[in-house]
Amino acid sequence: MRLDVNEVIRGGSGRPNDDGSSGNRSDGTTGANTGDSWTVGGKTLTSRFFLGTGRFPSPAVMLQALQASGAEVITFAVRRVNLDEVADDSILQHLPEERLTYLPNTSGASNADEAVRIARLARAAGLGDWIKVEISADARTLLPDPVETLKATERLVKEGFTVLPYTSDDPILCRYLAEAGASAVMPGGAPIGTGLGILNPYNLGLIAEQLNVPVIVDAGLGSAKDAVQAMELGAAAVLANTPVAKAGDPVAMAEAMALAIRAGRLARLAGRIPELPYASASSAEAGKLFTFAPDAAGLGASS
């Protein structure tokens, strides 16, 4: 099938999505400007960018970045109300409630019990049943505890949550999470907030290839190039917070990431060339005016 890049951007039917999601190609109901839409947890989304809301310089900048990102899903954390601070520091007061899907996380949990408790508190706020399971096993790396993450995912799925676990980039674990009923699996590229990018592209590629639920690369990205790489590896979407919030200009970076996600997605759909060990000329051999000396390349081409 030929891919019309303009169609993918503006609408119309692109190639079948290769992330396990249904997109809009068969139902024809998602409208003209949702050409590359995809589905997660029963919701059809047009943006492939999930934005975290922490660490922005101000609520105003966060809102502008949210707008620039085009994100339809945002994440936040559950915390105790600060009883000494009378001013409302809740994130929700700043957000336009309609059109956003909320993905509260269970950060601060260090085992499945705590994560389940936080998830229930989050759901009781009445903003939907999506939950990002996030269980850190180590204060220095904040790397997710694989065993507890799987346990919490199983329990929360049984309780009717739409569960999107943040997990280490282990292909087998990710498969277990999908089998446990996770609506998407969110492997980290690198430890949270490090900006190290995708440390194990091989694993991430495998994960994206094998799962029948969307793979959302979450955590550790540093810049737009990492978002491109995630999408080219076959991710359905990218979740980013720190690289946007702590960028010199968070609003500009939000837009850069959004463009990178789209660029990576298009490149993935377009199908990249295979990697070769040696050059492959882009013009025809025939009609060349000159020829290389037999050993000019020093590679023994003629020997």
Add this chain to the structure above:
Amino acid sequence: MSKLDFKLYVITGENYHPGRTLEDVMREALHGGADIVQLRDKTAKEPELLEKARLLRRLTREFGVPFIVNDYPRLALEAEADGVHIGQDDTGFSEVRELLGPDRIIGISTHSLEQALAAEDAGADYIGVGPVFPTGTKPGRKAVTLDYVRQAARHVRIPWVAIGGIHTGNAQEVLNAGATRLCAVSAIVGSDDPASVCRKLKSMIQTSAGADIMLNGTRHRTQAATLKQLVEENGLAGRRIVAEADGSIIPREGWGETMLRSGMTVELVHFVGGG
């Protein structure tokens, strides 16, 4: 027994009752239930002040309640007062303690949690928390509002009394914010019937229920009877928060019938920025 146990603190203010004697007015206040009395007079000369102090000492002994003199530690000793109350700008605490010895009461006015904790550290026997509302007794002093009362309820461990512009019309707000002791000046001594105002305030204090709970990980003394009142007491009414009591989530519509009791663990959570 701790050397201090009171609910209703009455301070003199003769300018509020022209035509009536200090003795008359304070006797009525004591009849009404004032259980600690302070002589505060910033204008009288020392001999006159000593005379008033001796009068009030006699009167308070009759009712068996402590008698405090505002500043003037030497004069307080001479009049056999139980203690001295000092402001942030008055004679230093350690100097007063040295003069009075270890057994007498020293109270300190505070206008912020920082000052409260400093007074606590210094060894004050009680502190005043205020002015909660704007007051004519201390014109020009900015009211600290109920926020400071809430902070005091959470953090101050020595006896503390809310003061400043409190009267029967707003006392419940102050009690709901966590106060367990009230002080009034003009509302009592400026009234035609100081005894009945005292009785009213005293009964408001006594009927305010109290519980010691763990709130968001901190020990918290509350006057709230229900979870709903606790939320209001903390200024959180109308905010999108989720409440959990002893590990169970309580839906908002159930807050009103969730009774607080000592030993209960309550978590009030909301959403903050995160990835």
